[in-house]
Amino acid sequence: MLAYLIRRFFAAAVMLVVIVMVVFGIFFLIPKWAGVDIALSFVGKQADPAAVEGVREKLGLGDPIYAQVWEFFKGIFAGRTYTGGGDTIHCAAPCFGYSFRSEQAVWPVLTDRFPVTLALALGAAVLWLIMGVSAGVLSALKRGSLWDRGAMVVALSGVSLPIYFTGMLALSIFVYGLDLFDGQFHPLEEGFSGWFGGMILPWVTLAFLYAAMYARITRATMLEILGEDYIRTARAKGLKETTVIGKHAMRSTMTPLLTMLGMDLGALIGGAILTETAFSLPGLGQAVLNAIKNQDLPIILGVTLVTSVAVLVANLVVDILYAVIDPRVRLT
């Protein structure tokens, strides 16, 4: 187990370096090849030439590429000081960049918004696991029944609906039509019930999409497992059907779901952008949307980097959990 852990951590560290390099490539190298002035796009559209030159100097865009990557990487661990154009800006560690446009470091923006996105993702995950897994199991057990076909049609519709459209429909029905919620986000510090009321529609909407996918996967996996020999053995031993399904079949069904959950949760940290936009939730996704509108590249860069790291961590956690559940994994 220890060897497995060391190997996984090492692989994750390598991935981290790769991620930083890929993100750096997207924001600094590709635009350069495409002929974009990077300094100009970091300052924003209506900047005067002096400010652009200042930013060029601050980011060290004239330096060789490896030096730029190193400065960028070092900033994350040791902080970074931008000098040039007659002024100095200090960005404390962990420095994920500095927005010259809104004149603030990126990291505090991320930490402010991260809890909202995390709450959205986790709350929705609990809901979609309950809905998706139970719908999938029921469909698999009553294969071909009206329930099965109905549930699969709903699931297929679920994956075919853009989430922001479902979100807007939910808003217009439950907020405008039935007046059940006020459709606003309230910070948790202002009280639990207000926060909960504001989050419930985003949770359900997001969970609906994922529940559809999880139901389809659960059904397929369950059907496959129900055909295995050990299930027949368990039944032949005279075990109760609830034990056969609940204990024997469920355990094997959970493993692929766990892998998916890890990847989806990680991806959701960045992918919640659509849900957050539809419901005006002040999370990371909304920060990206505002940054797109204001051409504020450092914020997009920071969110991209942080969410990639979140995906990495989520995958690492899943891999470790996987090894705990299924000992065979440790050998590979």
Added chain:
Amino acid sequence: MTAPLHEPTAEAAPSAADEAAVATASAKAVQGRSLGRIAWERLKRDKLALTGGIVVLFLVLVALFAPVITSLLGQDPNEYHENLIDPLFGTPTGSLGGISGDHLLGVEPVNGRDILARILYGARISLLVGFLSAVVAVILGTVLGILAGFFGGWVDSLISRIMDGLLAFPQLLFIIALVSVMPNHMLGLTGSSVRVFLMIVVIGFFGWPYIGRVVRGQTLSLREREYVEAARSLGAGRLYILFKELLPNLVAPIVVYTTMMIPTNILTEAALSFLGVGVKPPTASWGQMLSSAIDYYESDPMFMVVPGVAIFITVLAFNLFGDGVRDALDPKASR
């Protein structure tokens, strides 16, 4: 020499009673059925998939002939009809978002552009990006997947690691990042064409690992088959084996994953346009219509429902058709 999938299927055993019947039966057996024919016969029986396929065909025709249809209806997607807008609220006059004989699906708030015309033109963007990005993904995925599976060793390790990495990244964010750092003029294109081009390339680039993984796995198992060994022992070169022996057997999984990828790509395009990194106004796109509709979900819900339903129907039709194609081409299913 040919693929196992093309083997003639055994027909019913000849009855000894009638010699003529025996002759026809054996003639049939020799003729055999191609994979495409078998798949088509199965697909014909699948009502849901067939419906999906018909809707897809209809949408493709609508997208192709959008200018003809709109001019027949006497509408233009970018023409303003401010006389149909309530000056006080900015919403269309008349019921249900201004539906009338001239404007079958109503008009947009504020400027009064015809929604049907914009939906028809929006279909062009959606399908164009959906199809072409799938083509990019298929080409990259097939080439790299075959290389990884066929050559193995470090080539395989490198390509597989890249695929794992790409699949693990938050793709939507990377696509947003890539599209937003790109210039507004490139390769002689300007405005919306740049964005369409970028979306095709970038969505395709993030989609190839899905196909690449499947192709790699198939290639790995196929290259150990006897017929490949037979070809090799007859002195066939690597390229011959790749193109003449392996590729024909990879067609089925590639077709399946392509049909399943198109709806995902259409959703991604709509999401990008919704977030403002897709096509630029005034070019019509479904995602962008929905993003303008956000401000009117109370006062003019029709404006939101029409593009939303358009996306839903399109994606659902592709999904139904894709599921049907997968079932039809599944070699494990009984024939």
